[in-house]
Amino acid sequence: MPLSAPLPHRAGLGLKPEHYAQILEHKPELGFFEVHAENYMGAGGPPHHYLEAISAHYPLSLHGVGLSIGGENPLDKEHLKRLRFLIEKYSPASFSEHLAWSTHDSGYFNDLLPLPYTQATLDQVCAHVSEVQDALGVRMLLENPSTYVLFEESTIDEIDFMAAIAQRTGCGLLLDVNNVMVSAVNHKRDPYAYIEAYPIDEVGEIHLAGYDETQDSAGERLLIDAHGSAIRPDVFELFVFTLKRTGPKPVLVEWDNDVPDFDTLYAESRRAQAALDAAAGPDVKAAQ
Template structure:
Protein backbone atom coordinates (compact mmCIF):
# COMPACT_ATOMS: atom_id res chain seq x y z
CA UNK A 1 0.00 0.00 0.00
CA UNK A 2 1.30 3.46 -0.93
CA UNK A 3 1.60 5.85 2.02
CA UNK A 4 -0.47 8.76 0.69
CA UNK A 5 -0.20 10.86 3.86
CA UNK A 6 2.64 12.98 2.44
CA UNK A 7 1.49 13.02 -1.20
CA UNK A 8 -0.39 16.12 -2.36
CA UNK A 9 -3.95 15.50 -3.42
CA UNK A 10 -5.51 16.63 -6.69
CA UNK A 11 -4.65 20.25 -7.48
CA UNK A 12 -7.43 21.33 -9.81
CA UNK A 13 -8.65 24.91 -9.43
CA UNK A 14 -12.00 25.43 -7.75
CA UNK A 15 -13.58 26.33 -11.07
CA UNK A 16 -15.69 24.70 -13.76
CA UNK A 17 -14.04 22.38 -16.25
CA UNK A 18 -15.22 20.46 -19.31
CA UNK A 19 -14.45 17.13 -20.89
CA UNK A 20 -12.15 17.97 -23.81
CA UNK A 21 -13.29 17.11 -27.34
CA UNK A 22 -10.90 17.62 -30.30
CA UNK A 23 -13.53 19.49 -32.34
CA UNK A 24 -13.42 22.23 -29.72
CA UNK A 25 -9.62 22.67 -29.78
CA UNK A 26 -9.42 26.01 -31.59
CA UNK A 27 -12.50 27.46 -29.87
CA UNK A 28 -11.19 26.59 -26.39
CA UNK A 29 -7.92 28.41 -27.04
CA UNK A 30 -9.73 31.41 -28.52
CA UNK A 31 -12.46 31.85 -25.90
CA UNK A 32 -12.50 29.50 -22.90
CA UNK A 33 -15.04 31.60 -21.03
CA UNK A 34 -15.46 30.38 -17.46
CA UNK A 35 -13.66 27.09 -18.16
CA UNK A 36 -10.63 26.82 -15.90
CA UNK A 37 -9.48 23.24 -16.57
CA UNK A 38 -9.99 20.31 -18.92
CA UNK A 39 -10.46 16.58 -18.48
CA UNK A 40 -9.35 13.87 -20.91
CA UNK A 41 -10.02 10.15 -21.06
CA UNK A 42 -6.68 8.45 -20.47
CA UNK A 43 -7.19 5.74 -23.06
CA UNK A 44 -7.38 8.32 -25.88
CA UNK A 45 -3.83 9.53 -25.16
CA UNK A 46 -1.75 6.43 -24.55
CA UNK A 47 -0.15 6.46 -28.00
CA UNK A 48 3.30 7.75 -28.90
CA UNK A 49 2.41 10.83 -30.90
CA UNK A 50 0.23 12.29 -33.61
CA UNK A 51 -2.34 15.07 -33.48
CA UNK A 52 -4.00 13.99 -30.20
CA UNK A 53 -0.73 14.22 -28.27
CA UNK A 54 0.28 17.47 -30.02
CA UNK A 55 -3.04 19.08 -29.11
CA UNK A 56 -2.81 17.83 -25.53
CA UNK A 57 0.68 19.29 -25.16
CA UNK A 58 -0.63 22.65 -26.37
CA UNK A 59 -3.60 22.53 -24.00
CA UNK A 60 -1.55 21.59 -20.93
CA UNK A 61 0.47 24.77 -21.42
CA UNK A 62 -2.76 26.74 -20.88
CA UNK A 63 -4.97 24.63 -18.62
CA UNK A 64 -4.65 22.22 -15.70
CA UNK A 65 -5.55 18.75 -16.98
CA UNK A 66 -7.50 16.02 -15.20
CA UNK A 67 -6.99 12.47 -16.48
CA UNK A 68 -10.06 10.24 -16.20
CA UNK A 69 -9.55 6.53 -16.77
CA UNK A 70 -12.28 4.32 -18.23
CA UNK A 71 -10.46 1.04 -18.82
CA UNK A 72 -8.61 -0.11 -15.70
CA UNK A 73 -11.48 -2.29 -14.47
CA UNK A 74 -10.70 -1.54 -10.83
CA UNK A 75 -13.54 -3.78 -9.69
CA UNK A 76 -12.68 -6.73 -11.94
CA UNK A 77 -11.99 -10.14 -10.45
CA UNK A 78 -8.85 -10.71 -12.47
CA UNK A 79 -5.61 -8.77 -11.80
CA UNK A 80 -5.19 -5.35 -13.35
CA UNK A 81 -3.72 -5.42 -16.86
CA UNK A 82 0.00 -4.59 -16.34
CA UNK A 83 0.36 -3.30 -19.91
CA UNK A 84 -2.56 -0.92 -19.49
CA UNK A 85 -1.21 0.27 -16.15
CA UNK A 86 2.26 0.83 -17.64
CA UNK A 87 0.82 2.93 -20.49
CA UNK A 88 -1.22 4.94 -18.01
CA UNK A 89 1.84 5.55 -15.82
CA UNK A 90 3.79 6.72 -18.86
CA UNK A 91 1.05 9.23 -19.73
CA UNK A 92 0.93 10.52 -16.16
CA UNK A 93 4.72 10.89 -15.98
CA UNK A 94 5.00 13.23 -18.96
CA UNK A 95 1.68 15.05 -18.62
CA UNK A 96 1.89 15.58 -14.84
CA UNK A 97 -1.90 16.08 -14.61
CA UNK A 98 -3.57 17.94 -11.77
CA UNK A 99 -5.72 14.89 -11.02
CA UNK A 100 -6.25 11.25 -11.93
CA UNK A 101 -9.52 9.38 -11.43
CA UNK A 102 -11.16 6.06 -12.30
CA UNK A 103 -14.55 4.38 -11.89
CA UNK A 104 -15.82 2.03 -9.22
CA UNK A 105 -16.74 -0.53 -11.88
CA UNK A 106 -15.52 -3.58 -13.76
CA UNK A 107 -15.07 -4.21 -17.49
CA UNK A 108 -13.06 -7.45 -17.63
CA UNK A 109 -14.03 -11.11 -17.37
CA UNK A 110 -11.71 -14.04 -17.99
CA UNK A 111 -9.70 -12.90 -21.03
CA UNK A 112 -12.37 -10.57 -22.44
CA UNK A 113 -12.93 -6.82 -22.11
CA UNK A 114 -16.46 -5.41 -22.09
CA UNK A 115 -16.85 -1.86 -23.39
CA UNK A 116 -18.94 -0.83 -20.39
CA UNK A 117 -18.64 0.25 -16.76
CA UNK A 118 -20.49 -2.41 -14.80
CA UNK A 119 -21.52 -2.15 -11.13
CA UNK A 120 -20.37 -4.28 -8.20
CA UNK A 121 -21.98 -5.91 -5.18
CA UNK A 122 -20.84 -4.16 -2.01
CA UNK A 123 -19.40 -7.04 0.00
CA UNK A 124 -16.34 -7.54 2.19
CA UNK A 125 -14.75 -9.63 -0.57
CA UNK A 126 -15.32 -6.93 -3.19
CA UNK A 127 -14.03 -4.28 -0.82
CA UNK A 128 -10.75 -6.14 -0.30
CA UNK A 129 -10.27 -6.67 -4.04
CA UNK A 130 -10.99 -3.05 -4.98
CA UNK A 131 -8.72 -1.78 -2.19
CA UNK A 132 -5.88 -3.99 -3.47
CA UNK A 133 -6.37 -2.65 -7.00
CA UNK A 134 -6.41 0.96 -5.81
CA UNK A 135 -3.18 0.34 -3.91
CA UNK A 136 -1.64 -1.07 -7.08
CA UNK A 137 -2.69 1.94 -9.15
CA UNK A 138 -1.44 4.45 -6.59
CA UNK A 139 1.88 2.62 -6.31
CA UNK A 140 2.30 2.59 -10.11
CA UNK A 141 1.41 6.27 -10.51
CA UNK A 142 3.07 7.54 -7.33
CA UNK A 143 0.05 9.66 -6.54
CA UNK A 144 -3.32 9.64 -4.85
CA UNK A 145 -6.18 8.76 -7.20
CA UNK A 146 -9.87 9.62 -7.07
CA UNK A 147 -12.57 6.95 -7.34
CA UNK A 148 -15.94 7.76 -8.91
CA UNK A 149 -19.31 6.56 -7.62
CA UNK A 150 -21.20 4.62 -10.33
CA UNK A 151 -24.61 5.02 -11.92
CA UNK A 152 -26.68 1.90 -11.21
CA UNK A 153 -29.93 0.42 -12.43
CA UNK A 154 -30.40 -2.60 -10.16
CA UNK A 155 -29.24 -3.61 -6.68
CA UNK A 156 -27.37 -6.85 -5.95
CA UNK A 157 -29.03 -9.27 -3.54
CA UNK A 158 -25.63 -10.15 -2.05
CA UNK A 159 -24.77 -6.54 -1.18
CA UNK A 160 -23.77 -6.25 2.48
CA UNK A 161 -23.29 -2.51 2.92
CA UNK A 162 -24.48 0.82 1.55
CA UNK A 163 -22.53 2.35 -1.33
CA UNK A 164 -21.53 5.38 0.77
CA UNK A 165 -20.16 3.09 3.49
CA UNK A 166 -18.25 1.07 0.88
CA UNK A 167 -16.63 4.22 -0.53
CA UNK A 168 -15.86 5.60 2.92
CA UNK A 169 -14.07 2.39 3.87
CA UNK A 170 -12.06 2.44 0.63
CA UNK A 171 -10.85 5.94 1.50
CA UNK A 172 -9.87 4.76 4.97
CA UNK A 173 -8.03 1.66 3.73
CA UNK A 174 -6.20 3.13 0.73
CA UNK A 175 -5.92 6.88 1.29
CA UNK A 176 -7.57 7.50 -2.10
CA UNK A 177 -9.90 10.42 -2.72
CA UNK A 178 -13.33 10.42 -4.30
CA UNK A 179 -14.86 11.83 -7.45
CA UNK A 180 -18.51 12.60 -6.71
CA UNK A 181 -20.68 12.33 -9.82
CA UNK A 182 -23.88 14.12 -8.81
CA UNK A 183 -25.74 12.99 -11.91
CA UNK A 184 -24.86 9.37 -11.08
CA UNK A 185 -26.30 9.90 -7.60
CA UNK A 186 -29.55 11.23 -9.06
CA UNK A 187 -29.78 8.46 -11.69
CA UNK A 188 -29.12 5.67 -9.18
CA UNK A 189 -31.44 7.12 -6.54
CA UNK A 190 -34.30 7.48 -9.03
CA UNK A 191 -33.83 3.98 -10.42
CA UNK A 192 -33.66 2.39 -6.98
CA UNK A 193 -36.28 4.66 -5.40
CA UNK A 194 -34.09 6.11 -2.67
CA UNK A 195 -33.49 9.71 -1.57
CA UNK A 196 -30.59 11.40 -3.43
CA UNK A 197 -30.35 14.13 -0.81
CA UNK A 198 -29.88 11.56 1.95
CA UNK A 199 -27.11 9.97 -0.14
CA UNK A 200 -25.28 13.30 -0.43
CA UNK A 201 -25.83 14.02 3.27
CA UNK A 202 -24.11 10.72 4.16
CA UNK A 203 -21.29 11.04 1.59
CA UNK A 204 -17.72 11.71 2.87
CA UNK A 205 -17.54 15.10 1.18
CA UNK A 206 -14.20 15.94 2.78
CA UNK A 207 -12.65 13.22 0.59
CA UNK A 208 -14.04 14.69 -2.66
CA UNK A 209 -11.46 16.15 -5.02
CA UNK A 210 -13.70 16.62 -8.05
CA UNK A 211 -17.40 16.73 -8.93
CA UNK A 212 -18.99 15.62 -12.21
CA UNK A 213 -22.23 16.87 -13.73
CA UNK A 214 -23.78 15.35 -16.85
CA UNK A 215 -27.00 14.71 -18.67
CA UNK A 216 -29.26 11.66 -18.56
CA UNK A 217 -32.07 10.19 -20.63
CA UNK A 218 -35.51 9.42 -19.21
CA UNK A 219 -37.30 6.14 -19.84
CA UNK A 220 -39.59 3.74 -17.97
CA UNK A 221 -39.14 0.13 -16.86
CA UNK A 222 -41.47 -2.78 -17.57
CA UNK A 223 -43.94 -1.70 -14.89
CA UNK A 224 -43.90 1.98 -15.84
CA UNK A 225 -41.58 3.22 -13.09
CA UNK A 226 -39.06 5.94 -14.03
CA UNK A 227 -35.79 4.64 -15.43
CA UNK A 228 -32.92 7.06 -15.98
CA UNK A 229 -29.95 6.30 -18.24
CA UNK A 230 -26.59 7.97 -17.62
CA UNK A 231 -26.09 9.02 -21.24
CA UNK A 232 -23.80 12.09 -21.10
CA UNK A 233 -25.68 13.21 -24.20
CA UNK A 234 -27.60 16.31 -23.15
CA UNK A 235 -27.60 19.29 -20.80
CA UNK A 236 -27.61 18.79 -17.04
CA UNK A 237 -31.19 18.40 -15.77
CA UNK A 238 -32.64 20.94 -13.34
CA UNK A 239 -33.02 18.41 -10.46
CA UNK A 240 -29.33 17.57 -10.82
CA UNK A 241 -28.43 21.26 -10.65
CA UNK A 242 -30.46 21.50 -7.43
CA UNK A 243 -28.69 18.47 -5.97
CA UNK A 244 -25.35 19.98 -6.97
CA UNK A 245 -26.20 23.25 -5.20
CA UNK A 246 -27.07 21.25 -2.11
CA UNK A 247 -23.74 19.42 -2.34
CA UNK A 248 -21.80 22.69 -2.56
CA UNK A 249 -23.75 24.14 0.37
CA UNK A 250 -22.92 21.10 2.46
CA UNK A 251 -19.35 20.30 1.46
CA UNK A 252 -17.93 23.55 0.10
CA UNK A 253 -16.81 24.53 -3.36
CA UNK A 254 -15.12 21.80 -5.44
CA UNK A 255 -13.65 21.62 -8.97
CA UNK A 256 -16.68 20.75 -11.12
CA UNK A 257 -16.70 19.11 -14.55
CA UNK A 258 -19.39 19.21 -17.22
CA UNK A 259 -19.45 15.81 -18.97
CA UNK A 260 -20.98 15.75 -22.46
CA UNK A 261 -19.59 12.77 -24.37
CA UNK A 262 -22.38 11.88 -26.83
CA UNK A 263 -24.21 14.14 -29.28
CA UNK A 264 -21.53 16.68 -28.40
CA UNK A 265 -22.79 20.26 -28.81
CA UNK A 266 -20.95 23.27 -30.20
CA UNK A 267 -18.48 25.06 -27.97
CA UNK A 268 -20.77 27.97 -26.95
CA UNK A 269 -23.38 25.48 -25.65
CA UNK A 270 -20.83 23.53 -23.63
CA UNK A 271 -19.21 26.73 -22.40
CA UNK A 272 -22.61 27.96 -21.20
CA UNK A 273 -23.10 24.79 -19.13
CA UNK A 274 -19.70 25.38 -17.53
CA UNK A 275 -20.65 28.98 -16.84
CA UNK A 276 -23.77 27.80 -15.00
CA UNK A 277 -21.60 25.65 -12.75
CA UNK A 278 -19.30 28.63 -12.33
CA UNK A 279 -22.16 30.77 -11.04
CA UNK A 280 -22.87 28.20 -8.33
CA UNK A 281 -19.20 28.10 -7.40
CA UNK A 282 -18.60 31.87 -7.53
CA UNK A 283 -21.82 33.07 -5.92
CA UNK A 284 -22.76 33.03 -2.28
CA UNK A 285 -22.86 29.51 -0.89
CA UNK A 286 -26.48 28.33 -1.05
CA UNK A 287 -28.09 28.67 2.36
CA UNK A 288 -29.09 25.46 4.04
CA UNK A 289 -29.84 22.04 2.65
CA UNK A 290 -32.56 20.74 0.43
CA UNK A 291 -35.58 19.48 2.34
Protein backbone atom coordinates in the same frame (compact mmCIF):
# COMPACT_ATOMS: atom_id res chain seq x y z
CA MET B 1 5.61 11.25 -8.07
CA PRO B 2 3.40 14.16 -7.01
CA LEU B 3 0.63 15.52 -9.17
CA SER B 4 0.88 19.14 -10.26
CA ALA B 5 -0.85 21.86 -8.25
CA PRO B 6 -4.39 20.82 -7.27
CA LEU B 7 -7.26 21.59 -9.60
CA PRO B 8 -8.73 25.03 -8.96
CA HIS B 9 -12.14 25.14 -7.32
CA ARG B 10 -13.74 26.18 -10.58
CA ALA B 11 -15.81 24.68 -13.37
CA GLY B 12 -14.13 22.68 -16.12
CA LEU B 13 -15.11 20.82 -19.28
CA GLY B 14 -14.25 17.58 -20.99
CA LEU B 15 -11.83 18.18 -23.86
CA LYS B 16 -13.25 17.13 -27.24
CA PRO B 17 -11.26 16.94 -30.52
CA GLU B 18 -13.86 18.97 -32.41
CA HIS B 19 -13.16 21.89 -30.07
CA TYR B 20 -9.33 21.87 -30.11
CA ALA B 21 -8.93 24.75 -32.56
CA GLN B 22 -11.54 27.02 -30.99
CA ILE B 23 -10.06 26.52 -27.52
CA LEU B 24 -6.56 27.40 -28.67
CA GLU B 25 -7.78 30.41 -30.64
CA HIS B 26 -10.00 31.95 -27.96
CA LYS B 27 -8.65 30.47 -24.71
CA PRO B 28 -11.98 30.63 -22.88
CA GLU B 29 -12.08 31.26 -19.15
CA LEU B 30 -12.25 27.81 -17.57
CA GLY B 31 -10.84 26.17 -14.49
CA PHE B 32 -9.51 23.06 -16.24
CA PHE B 33 -10.04 20.47 -18.94
CA GLU B 34 -10.57 16.78 -18.31
CA VAL B 35 -9.49 14.06 -20.74
CA HIS B 36 -10.23 10.36 -20.87
CA ALA B 37 -6.86 8.71 -20.47
CA GLU B 38 -7.55 5.95 -22.97
CA ASN B 39 -8.00 8.48 -25.79
CA TYR B 40 -4.36 9.57 -25.41
CA MET B 41 -2.55 6.25 -25.10
CA GLY B 42 -1.24 6.32 -28.66
CA ALA B 43 2.41 7.16 -29.25
CA GLY B 44 1.79 10.57 -30.79
CA GLY B 45 -0.15 12.27 -33.55
CA PRO B 46 -2.73 15.08 -33.44
CA PRO B 47 -4.23 14.10 -30.04
CA HIS B 48 -0.92 14.64 -28.26
CA HIS B 49 -0.07 17.68 -30.36
CA TYR B 50 -3.25 19.45 -29.28
CA LEU B 51 -3.20 18.20 -25.70
CA GLU B 52 0.32 19.52 -25.24
CA ALA B 53 -0.74 22.92 -26.58
CA ILE B 54 -3.89 23.11 -24.46
CA SER B 55 -2.18 21.86 -21.29
CA ALA B 56 0.20 24.81 -21.55
CA HIS B 57 -2.78 27.07 -20.74
CA TYR B 58 -5.06 24.94 -18.53
CA PRO B 59 -4.71 22.42 -15.70
CA LEU B 60 -5.61 18.87 -16.69
CA SER B 61 -7.70 16.23 -14.99
CA LEU B 62 -6.94 12.70 -16.21
CA HIS B 63 -9.99 10.43 -16.02
CA GLY B 64 -9.64 6.70 -16.66
CA VAL B 65 -12.41 4.42 -17.91
CA GLY B 66 -10.59 1.15 -18.55
CA LEU B 67 -8.82 -0.08 -15.41
CA SER B 68 -11.71 -2.30 -14.28
CA ILE B 69 -10.92 -1.62 -10.64
CA GLY B 70 -13.99 -3.55 -9.51
CA GLY B 71 -13.12 -6.65 -11.53
CA GLU B 72 -12.06 -10.00 -10.12
CA ASN B 73 -9.05 -10.39 -12.41
CA PRO B 74 -5.63 -8.81 -11.82
CA LEU B 75 -5.16 -5.30 -13.15
CA ASP B 76 -3.65 -4.92 -16.61
CA LYS B 77 0.01 -4.04 -16.00
CA GLU B 78 0.46 -2.66 -19.51
CA HIS B 79 -2.52 -0.37 -19.02
CA LEU B 80 -0.97 0.90 -15.80
CA LYS B 81 2.29 1.58 -17.64
CA ARG B 82 0.45 3.62 -20.25
CA LEU B 83 -1.29 5.59 -17.53
CA ARG B 84 2.00 6.30 -15.79
CA PHE B 85 3.45 7.52 -19.09
CA LEU B 86 0.60 10.03 -19.43
CA ILE B 87 1.00 11.22 -15.87
CA GLU B 88 4.74 11.68 -16.30
CA LYS B 89 4.25 13.46 -19.63
CA TYR B 90 1.45 15.86 -18.66
CA SER B 91 1.65 16.16 -14.85
CA PRO B 92 -2.14 16.35 -14.48
CA ALA B 93 -3.62 17.99 -11.41
CA SER B 94 -5.90 15.00 -10.80
CA PHE B 95 -6.26 11.32 -11.74
CA SER B 96 -9.53 9.47 -11.27
CA GLU B 97 -11.23 6.18 -12.12
CA HIS B 98 -14.58 4.42 -11.62
CA LEU B 99 -15.88 2.00 -9.04
CA ALA B 100 -16.87 -0.49 -11.73
CA TRP B 101 -15.62 -3.41 -13.80
CA SER B 102 -15.39 -3.83 -17.57
CA THR B 103 -13.27 -6.94 -18.17
CA HIS B 104 -13.67 -10.67 -17.68
CA ASP B 105 -10.97 -13.14 -18.73
CA SER B 106 -10.06 -11.92 -22.23
CA GLY B 107 -13.31 -10.03 -22.77
CA TYR B 108 -13.66 -6.24 -22.68
CA PHE B 109 -17.04 -4.58 -22.34
CA ASN B 110 -17.89 -1.08 -23.46
CA ASP B 111 -19.68 -0.45 -20.17
CA LEU B 112 -18.87 0.42 -16.58
CA LEU B 113 -20.59 -2.46 -14.83
CA PRO B 114 -21.70 -2.53 -11.16
CA LEU B 115 -20.46 -4.89 -8.46
CA PRO B 116 -21.97 -6.28 -5.26
CA TYR B 117 -20.97 -4.55 -2.06
CA THR B 118 -19.55 -7.35 0.09
CA GLN B 119 -16.49 -7.76 2.27
CA ALA B 120 -14.84 -9.79 -0.49
CA THR B 121 -15.37 -7.15 -3.16
CA LEU B 122 -14.29 -4.42 -0.73
CA ASP B 123 -11.01 -6.24 -0.13
CA GLN B 124 -10.52 -6.73 -3.88
CA VAL B 125 -11.25 -3.10 -4.74
CA CYS B 126 -8.96 -1.83 -1.96
CA ALA B 127 -6.16 -4.05 -3.23
CA HIS B 128 -6.65 -2.72 -6.76
CA VAL B 129 -6.80 0.93 -5.67
CA SER B 130 -3.60 0.51 -3.65
CA GLU B 131 -1.91 -1.18 -6.62
CA VAL B 132 -2.93 1.69 -8.90
CA GLN B 133 -1.62 4.33 -6.51
CA ASP B 134 1.64 2.43 -6.02
CA ALA B 135 2.12 1.89 -9.76
CA LEU B 136 1.31 5.48 -10.72
CA GLY B 137 2.88 7.15 -7.72
CA VAL B 138 -0.12 9.43 -7.20
CA ARG B 139 -3.23 9.60 -5.05
CA MET B 140 -6.27 8.80 -7.14
CA LEU B 141 -9.95 9.70 -6.87
CA LEU B 142 -12.60 6.98 -7.12
CA GLU B 143 -16.00 7.80 -8.65
CA ASN B 144 -19.34 6.55 -7.32
CA PRO B 145 -21.25 4.55 -9.95
CA SER B 146 -24.60 4.95 -11.64
CA THR B 147 -26.49 1.68 -11.20
CA TYR B 148 -29.54 -0.03 -12.65
CA VAL B 149 -29.63 -3.20 -10.56
CA LEU B 150 -29.03 -4.08 -6.93
CA PHE B 151 -27.35 -7.30 -5.81
CA GLU B 152 -29.05 -9.56 -3.28
CA GLU B 153 -25.65 -10.55 -1.91
CA SER B 154 -24.69 -6.96 -1.04
CA THR B 155 -24.13 -6.55 2.69
CA ILE B 156 -22.58 -3.06 2.75
CA ASP B 157 -24.28 0.22 1.90
CA GLU B 158 -22.70 2.01 -1.07
CA ILE B 159 -21.74 5.06 0.97
CA ASP B 160 -20.08 2.92 3.64
CA PHE B 161 -18.34 0.99 0.86
CA MET B 162 -16.90 4.18 -0.66
CA ALA B 163 -15.89 5.53 2.74
CA ALA B 164 -14.12 2.28 3.64
CA ILE B 165 -12.11 2.33 0.40
CA ALA B 166 -10.96 5.89 1.08
CA GLN B 167 -10.06 5.07 4.69
CA ARG B 168 -8.16 1.88 3.87
CA THR B 169 -6.26 3.07 0.79
CA GLY B 170 -5.89 6.81 1.33
CA CYS B 171 -7.52 7.55 -2.03
CA GLY B 172 -9.91 10.43 -2.51
CA LEU B 173 -13.44 10.34 -3.89
CA LEU B 174 -14.98 11.84 -7.00
CA LEU B 175 -18.62 12.64 -6.30
CA ASP B 176 -20.70 12.36 -9.47
CA VAL B 177 -23.97 14.11 -8.64
CA ASN B 178 -25.65 12.89 -11.82
CA ASN B 179 -24.80 9.30 -10.86
CA VAL B 180 -26.35 9.88 -7.45
CA MET B 181 -29.61 11.04 -9.07
CA VAL B 182 -29.65 8.19 -11.60
CA SER B 183 -29.13 5.51 -8.96
CA ALA B 184 -31.52 7.09 -6.47
CA VAL B 185 -34.41 7.31 -8.92
CA ASN B 186 -33.76 3.81 -10.28
CA HIS B 187 -33.78 2.29 -6.80
CA LYS B 188 -36.42 4.61 -5.29
CA ARG B 189 -34.07 6.21 -2.80
CA ASP B 190 -33.57 9.78 -1.63
CA PRO B 191 -30.66 11.49 -3.44
CA TYR B 192 -30.50 14.24 -0.82
CA ALA B 193 -30.13 11.67 1.96
CA TYR B 194 -27.28 10.13 -0.04
CA ILE B 195 -25.46 13.49 -0.20
CA GLU B 196 -26.14 14.11 3.50
CA ALA B 197 -24.48 10.80 4.43
CA TYR B 198 -21.58 10.93 1.95
CA PRO B 199 -18.00 11.26 3.32
CA ILE B 200 -17.65 14.82 2.04
CA ASP B 201 -14.17 15.34 3.51
CA GLU B 202 -12.78 12.84 1.00
CA VAL B 203 -14.27 14.54 -2.08
CA GLY B 204 -11.68 16.02 -4.42
CA GLU B 205 -13.85 16.68 -7.47
CA ILE B 206 -17.51 16.81 -8.50
CA HIS B 207 -19.03 15.69 -11.81
CA LEU B 208 -22.22 16.89 -13.47
CA ALA B 209 -23.94 15.53 -16.58
CA GLY B 210 -27.27 14.97 -18.28
CA TYR B 211 -29.23 11.73 -18.09
CA ASP B 212 -31.74 10.11 -20.45
CA GLU B 213 -35.08 8.84 -19.18
CA THR B 214 -37.25 5.89 -20.16
CA GLN B 215 -39.47 3.35 -18.39
CA ASP B 216 -38.74 -0.12 -17.13
CA SER B 217 -40.95 -3.17 -17.73
CA ALA B 218 -43.17 -2.15 -14.81
CA GLY B 219 -43.71 1.36 -16.18
CA GLU B 220 -41.46 2.99 -13.56
CA ARG B 221 -38.99 5.76 -14.31
CA LEU B 222 -35.60 4.49 -15.44
CA LEU B 223 -32.74 6.96 -15.72
CA ILE B 224 -29.73 6.28 -17.95
CA ASP B 225 -26.34 7.91 -17.34
CA ALA B 226 -26.07 9.00 -20.97
CA HIS B 227 -23.83 12.12 -20.93
CA GLY B 228 -25.60 13.32 -24.05
CA SER B 229 -27.51 16.42 -22.93
CA ALA B 230 -27.46 19.46 -20.71
CA ILE B 231 -27.49 19.07 -16.92
CA ARG B 232 -31.02 18.17 -15.85
CA PRO B 233 -32.76 20.63 -13.48
CA ASP B 234 -33.09 18.10 -10.65
CA VAL B 235 -29.39 17.25 -10.92
CA PHE B 236 -28.46 20.92 -10.82
CA GLU B 237 -30.61 21.46 -7.73
CA LEU B 238 -28.90 18.48 -6.08
CA PHE B 239 -25.54 19.99 -7.04
CA VAL B 240 -26.41 23.29 -5.34
CA PHE B 241 -27.43 21.32 -2.25
CA THR B 242 -24.15 19.38 -2.42
CA LEU B 243 -22.12 22.60 -2.47
CA LYS B 244 -23.71 23.56 0.86
CA ARG B 245 -21.90 20.55 2.33
CA THR B 246 -18.67 20.60 0.34
CA GLY B 247 -18.10 24.26 -0.32
CA PRO B 248 -16.46 25.09 -3.67
CA LYS B 249 -14.73 22.17 -5.38
CA PRO B 250 -13.39 21.48 -8.87
CA VAL B 251 -16.53 20.74 -10.92
CA LEU B 252 -16.57 19.02 -14.29
CA VAL B 253 -19.45 19.26 -16.76
CA GLU B 254 -19.49 16.01 -18.76
CA TRP B 255 -21.02 15.82 -22.24
CA ASP B 256 -19.57 12.84 -24.11
CA ASN B 257 -22.31 11.82 -26.57
CA ASP B 258 -24.08 13.98 -29.16
CA VAL B 259 -21.44 16.58 -28.35
CA PRO B 260 -22.72 20.09 -29.12
CA ASP B 261 -20.79 23.14 -30.27
CA PHE B 262 -18.32 24.58 -27.81
CA ASP B 263 -20.46 27.61 -26.99
CA THR B 264 -23.23 25.32 -25.70
CA LEU B 265 -20.76 23.42 -23.54
CA TYR B 266 -19.23 26.63 -22.29
CA ALA B 267 -22.65 27.94 -21.25
CA GLU B 268 -23.11 24.83 -19.10
CA SER B 269 -19.78 25.48 -17.41
CA ARG B 270 -20.86 29.07 -16.67
CA ARG B 271 -23.98 27.77 -14.92
CA ALA B 272 -21.83 25.54 -12.74
CA GLN B 273 -19.39 28.37 -12.08
CA ALA B 274 -22.21 30.66 -10.97
CA ALA B 275 -23.27 28.06 -8.41
CA LEU B 276 -19.66 27.75 -7.22
CA ASP B 277 -19.37 31.51 -6.84
CA ALA B 278 -22.60 31.60 -4.85
CA ALA B 279 -21.37 28.78 -2.60
CA ALA B 280 -18.20 30.70 -1.89
CA GLY B 281 -20.25 33.45 -0.25
CA PRO B 282 -20.96 37.07 -1.13
CA ASP B 283 -17.50 38.32 -0.22
CA VAL B 284 -15.36 35.37 -1.31
CA LYS B 285 -14.95 34.07 -4.83
CA ALA B 286 -14.20 30.43 -5.63
CA ALA B 287 -10.47 29.72 -5.60
CA GLN B 288 -8.82 30.70 -8.84
